[in-house]
Amino acid sequence: MENAIELRELTKTYGSRRGLAGLTLDVRVGEVFGYLGPNGAGKSTTIRLLLDLIRPTVGRATVLGLDPRADGVELRCRLGYLAGDFVVDGRQRVRDCLRFLADLRGGVPQQRIDDLTDRLGLDQNAHIKKLSKGNRQKIGLVQAFMHTPELLILDEPTSGLDPLVQQTFLDLVTEAAANGQTVFMSSHIMDEVEAVADRVGILRDGRLVALDSVAQLRAGAVREIEITFAEPVRAEEFARLPGVRTLVLDPAGTTLRGQLTGEPDALVKAAARHHVTALRASEPTLDGLFHAYYADAEAAPRSTAAV
C-alpha cells in the first residue's frame, strides 16, 4: 500500500450548498500532510467523509486500502481520529474516560496513557465537566495517539491549546512520523503545519487550490530584502534578475528594497559588484503565500510535478 488515503473526485453537497467539489488527492503512507483552508473551505467535510460519518454525493474515498463505508470497524481499529468538535462524557474523571476508550481499542498500556497526559499537562483525576476547553481537547489528543495507530486523522487538533501545549502536540506528530505513522491534519495555521508537514494542500470553497511539498512551497515563498550600498547604483542592474518580484531604489540611489522568491543567488552576485554596507533578508514564510490563496478567490489549482 503506497497511499494511506486516496480521494477520487470526492464531492459533497448539502442541498444547494457546496461542501466539497471533485477533490482528488493522495496522502502517502508515512507522510505528515497538512490540510489548510479558511472557515467553510471543506476541511471537516473531507475528514467526515474519510470516517464515513457522512457520505459523498459523488466520488470515492479509500483509507488504508479500505472502503470507509464497508470496512468501518477495521478502519477504526487502525486509525486515530480527533473530531473538530470533539465531545466527551462530562460525568467521568479523565482517567476513567481514557481507560474506557483504551479498552474499546483492545487495550493500551496505562504507562502510555500516563506518558501522554503528563506531557500534555492533563490531570487524570480531574472531573471532565470541570475542565476548560483546552484541557478537554487534550483528552481528544490522548485518545487519538494512545494506541499508536497507523493513521492519525486530526481535525483542527490545536484548537484551544496554549502555545506550550501546541509545541508538545507538534512533538507528538514528529515522533509519530518518525515511527512510520501517517498524519493527516487540518489547520488554519500555516506556521504549525509548516513546522511538521511534508506536504500541504490548501482548500478553498471546496476545491484544492494548492498542493505541494513544504520545501517547494517555501522555495516559492516571498522574502523581504534590503541592500544598502556605499555609492549610488542603477535600478536596471537588478530589475530583471531571477526571483526578483519588486525592487525599489531610494531617491539617494543607495538603498534597494523589495521582494524576492526562490534563491537569492543572482541578486547577491549582482550586489557584490558594488560595495555593500548592509544586507537584510527576512526568512521566507509560507504565511504570506497562504494569505494570497485566501485572498484570491479564483486561484487555479497548482501543483509541482516533482511532488
Ligand SMILES: Nc1ncnc2c1ncn2[C@@H]1O[C@H](COP(=O)(O)OP(=O)(O)OP(=O)(O)O)[C@@H](O)[C@H]1O
Ligand atoms: N451539515 C451541513 N449542512 C449544510 N451545510 C454544511 C454542513 N456542514 C458543512 N456545511 C457547509 O459546507 C461548507 C464546508 O464546511 P466545512 O465544515 O467542511 O468547512 P471547514 O473547512 O471545516 O471550516 P472550519 O474551518 O470553519 O471548520 C461550508 O460552506 C459549510 O457551511
